[in-house]
Amino acid sequence: MLSDDWYWFSGSVAAGGAAAVLLLVLSRRSPLGPWYGARRVARASQTSPASNVLTGFAAGLEASALAGLTVAAAIAAGYALSAQAGVSTASSATTGFMGIGLVCMGFVLPGLFIGAWSPVAAILAAHDAAAPNAPPAEPPAESEDDARLASPQPARAGTLAHLSGHYALALASLAVILSFLAFASLIRAELTPVALEDPERYAALAQDLDLLQPGDDVRFAAAHAIATHTAALRALRESVGDDGRFGPRELEQLAVAPRFEADGIAKSLVDDDDLTPRQAAGIQPSPLPLPLPLTVDLARPEVLAAAFAGVLLAFLAAATAIRGVGRLAGGLLAAASTNTESTPPGAVARRAARSTGPVLVPLFAFAIIAPVGLGVSVRYALGDAVNAGWLFVAGLLVAGGIGAVMLAAVLESACAVWSIASETVAAPREPGGNAEAPDPSTLLASSTGADAGATFHDAAVPALVAFARLAAAAALAFGALFVA
DSSP, X not given: OOTTOHHHHHHHHHHHHHHHHHHHHHHHHSTTSHHHHHHHHHHHTTTOHHHHHHHHHHHHHHHHHHHHHHHHHHHHHHHHHHTTSOXXXXXXXXXXXXXXXXXXXXXXXXXXXXXXXXXXXXXXXXXXXXXXXXXXXXXXXXXXXXXXXXXXXXXXXXXXXXXXXXXXXXXXXXHHHHHHXXXXXXHHHHXXXXXXXXXXXXXXXXXXXXXXXXXXXXHHHHHHHHHHHXXXXXXXXXXXXXXXXXXXXXXXXXXXXXXXXXXXXXXXXXXXXXXXXXXHHTOOOOSSOOOSSOOOOTTSHXXXXXHXXXXXXXXXXXXXXXXXXXXXXXXXXXXXXXXXXXXXXXXXXXXXXXXXXHHHHHHHIIIIIHHHHHHHHHHHHSOTTXXXXXXXXXXXXXXXXXXXXXXXXXXXXXXXXXXXXXXXXXXXXXXXXXXXXXXXXXXXXXXXXXXXXXXXXXXXXXXHHXXXXXXXXXXXXXXXXXXX
């Protein structure tokens, strides 16, 4: 089936792996990376806390471009490579979308090594924390290399943590794309039984997707052609007399299959001795096939509205998480400031556990209840002859997911910039290697950004990633509810 063109798919996997490695290298070495932005933030800290925050957020916006551009280039490369594969039973668009999935597979492969960074980071963090407590040795002779090593450098554990965070967010963005493609395939599977059960409604839905010219006469003619086609498939099923060889599954696939898919199914049935060549010769492509994969028109009003709604829900999820963490921190500080002798053991921990409810409940509401409720409402409000329900959810899924992950990338990059700048400001050194106490105002400014970045890292970023994943899971789990 693949002849000698299998290497195009291998190239897509290699493109994904190369994109992952390139992202890690650029995050550490590129002028857009957080390590270069941290220098600007450290200088801005000498002015005021506001300058620290604004410069750090701007650097986060710049650093997030690395993940976006790398993922976009990997997707384009994977599609272009796999679209060249000579698969006789699939179109170039189908194999191209397969290439996007293979890019994700290649992008995951370096994660086997990156996943080992967490214990390494913990060991390095313990080493960095214990190093200042070591007994001072006799100072060695000063040299140019000693001065270079004594210059401000971020902790090794922080370096590994920031790199793995950028990689995880890029992987989450690819997961959003895969979820969207899986949702489109799910909707196509939900539409195929309609062609068998109600050809007239199937023709109306195809007309709504611009797969058929407008007009009642055109729709009636297409419905009659579908009814004739499915009747021939049912007759073939009766002649075979064995659902294990030719049953409901093959019937649904062939009812909406384009020519290349129908030819591939017929060839597979003959190769497996399920049909004779004479029986397979009677299999014809559908007169009104569904595209594979099913496409979404971004110019439709329901898709545009859903895109705005998806990004808005992602922002609300992040805002709720940040506000909830603020309440939790305030409650813990208030509990710690009370008389500890009258506070029962574990009371503070129980209070913290109860405080997480106001954070989790809105997150589930924004990521699951709102998309499902909006999709079902749009589906029943506009009737059975349109595809507005699942198109709305598709637009919400892709726009909300990408928006959530990119905002998380901005906040995670800003956190890395503030963290590295804070480490640099807290322990500066003169060119000669003699320690110099940091200026209190500069230290206060750097700690302001680091505290804000810690909140983003611990609250907003996990909430945004969870929103994207929960919204994709909800769309796939309740996909049948959105089909007219």
